[in-house]
Amino acid sequence: MRVVFVLAGLGAGGAEKVVNLLAHHRLAAGDDVHVIALNATDSTSYFSYDPRIQVEGLSRIGKNSRHFVTMQRVKDLRRRFARIRPDMVVSFLTKINVITVLATAGTGTPTIISERNNFDVQQMSRFWRWSRPMAAFAATSVVVMTERARARQPARVRKKTIVIPNPVTPLPRAMPRPDAGRRVVAVGRLDRQKGFDILIASFAQVVERVPDAVLTIYGEGPERSALEKQISDLGLQEAVHLSGVTQVPGEWVSPGDVFALSSRFEGFANVVLEAMSSGMAVVSVDCPWGPSEIVQDGTTGLLVPMGSKEALATAITRVLTDTELRGSFCEAGPPSLDRFSTSTVLAKWDETISQAAGRPPLTVFADA
Structure with missing residues (x-):
């Protein structure tokens, strides 16, 4: 054919x-x-x-x-x-x-x-x-x-x-640090859909509770300048990094303990699949569509309501600071993805x- x-x-x-x-x-x-x-x-x-x-x-x-x-x-x-x-x-x-x-x-x-x-x-x-x-x-x-x-x-x-x-395609396994995981990763085009402005605002609250937490966002797009200004205005230059597009597909997995999705909407949220398959703990907003068909809330990750920066910050903080919970998500995630x-x-x-x-x-x- x-x-x-x-x-x-x-x-x-x-x-x-x-x-x-x-x-x-x-x-x-x-x-x-x-x-x-x-x-x-x-x-x-x-x-x-x-x-x-x-x-x-x-x-x-x-x-x-x-x-x-x-x-x-x-x-x-x-x-x-x-x-x-x-x-x-x-x-x-x-x-x-x-x-x-x-x-x-x-x-x-x-x-x-x-x-x-x-x-x-x-x-x-x-x-x-x-x-x-x-x-x-x-x-x-x-x-x-x-x-x-x-x-x-x-x-x-x-x-x-x-x-x-x-x-879900095989990616390098994440390298979690069970006793001191403070690394949060997000991936996507830097545009309004991906909601990185929401994530950065939420992360300002995370840093107040977990001072050594670090957020790395991978991707490029038209919102870079606005996001850089937001990071500067919030005084998060040491805590939030915009690292561009990785040279190797899936390379963003290795430096993360927790993956965060903050999108206003998605077609599917494939990066959530990739993060879970690599053994990362996932925190995602319950946006339309996708995350709720991938993440089992409380079992393989956490889903939080859309529009609540406080809820997103609380969920990220919880997974960063609760070693047992983070470990359970890392273990439960990959086996739940057979249908993908x-x-x-x-x-x-x-x-x-x-x-x-x-x-x-x-x-x-x-x-x-």
């Missing part, structure tokens, strides 16, 4: 990671695999690709209007599809899904679209908010990552919507792709 995966870029994000995993899995199964990144100018990727996988960027540098750029991308992508002649197209993220469905319209090519974020609350213009459900109606199948996301689909779309969470194993998730993807293509499912899975 000739499969084309379409995504926005080739950076360090969750969608890029899943596409990389799927592309190599389908290659191992004998497929002819192509990856097209609409916002990339070339094939340079944070995640390495086998040279047999055709990776390309379609971005054009220019100053045209947004609507012109969107329609140009539809035309460019349609031309690529005409050249590649795919048996299956799989796209990721709302805007890319819309462009992909428009590019495959009238071709008869089975198209699976995957929503990776919380489409109820993510900021979109009127055009994209209107186009998103239209793309879902037109697609062969729709993949979402949580049951709550599936429940939010229109009834007609819900019937062809499949829940496939992100897989790579083989289980890939099997669901293979079944979804096979059904959309009208072909028998694969019988061999690459469990990486």
